[in-house]
Structures are given as C-alpha cells and as structure tokens.
Amino acid sequence: MRVIAGVAKGRKLVAPIGDHIRPTKDRVKEAIFNSLHSYGLVNDKSFLDLFSGTGSLGIEALSRGANSVVFIDNHEEAIDCITVNVEKLNYGSASKILKTDALNFLKKKEYFDVALIDPPYKYEHWGALLEHINAHAIVIESSENITLESDWQIIKSQKYGQTNLLIATQQI
DSSP, rough: OOSSSTTTTOOOOOOOOSSSOOOOOOHHHHHHHHHHHHHOOTOEEEEETTOOTTHHHHHHHHHTOOEEEEEEOOOOOHHHHHHHHHTTTTGGGEEEEEEOOOHHHTTTOOOEEEEEEETTTTTOOOHHHHHHOOEEEEEEEEESSOOOOOTEEEEEEEEETEEEEEEEEEEO
C-alpha cells in the first residue's frame, strides 16, 4: 500500500494484519481524488477520515494539498498504524488521530470540508451516521448501495468490484 500522488507519491504505508481493515484500492483512491480535485475539494480543505483503518485516504488528501485531517477509528491496531504512517510522512502537525466511535465523534458536530467514510462491510448505522455528518462533501465507500437524503447532490456514483463509491456535496 502506498501514496499514489502528491508530495508523498510512492511512499509506502504500514498496514496492520487482520481482516477488519480493507485498504482502498489504488484505482478507487484515484477516482476519489480526481473527482474531489475537479470540484476544488482538496487543496487547503479540512478532511475527516472516518473508520480510518491505515489512514491511507486521509494521508492521500494531505499528500495532495489538504490543510488538515482528523483520523477516527476505534481499533487500537488501526490507531497505531495511522500514527506510524502520519509520523513517517511528517504530517503530524496537520493531523489529529482519535481512538473513538465514529457516531460519538460526529455528535460533536465539528465541521469539515470533506468527510471520507469507509466503514466495515455490512455497516448497520448509515441513517444515524448520515444524519450527524457535518461536511460540505462526503465520500462513501461501501459494499451496499447507500441512499442519500435530498439535500445531497451526487457528483459521482460508481461500482469498483465489490465496492460502491459515492461522492456527494451538500446542496445550498
């Protein structure tokens, strides 16, 4: 697993052993950031990386010019992995790493320009998660098709193997 573009392009990332973490494939990562970039949603933006796993999506955002990333995961192995990767690439000052439940964090209503959401397969709390998200744009990777409320405008919806990718912005 590696960073695919930006200032840290080609740098390898550490990944924990286990089946609770599914690193995002390079072609999905490329599709995500090409779409976000075309809408001006990367450079100098604040990102939330929910269910961070290795932190690869948030780190990709930082490598491509994001201002800051908050990494959220509730697995100790993931937090250790994210910490190693962030420190290895010197992104500590632009990063906040929290071991907490995603829904509990979202209830604080902190605003982000972009929320990256890649929960475990068969995640059951989509309604509550989407109700509490406070971001201009969301990127969802899921094994299921997700239906959004009408206040979201879908800018990309595509399937990559078993992964459904959905990118949407809040309608103003």
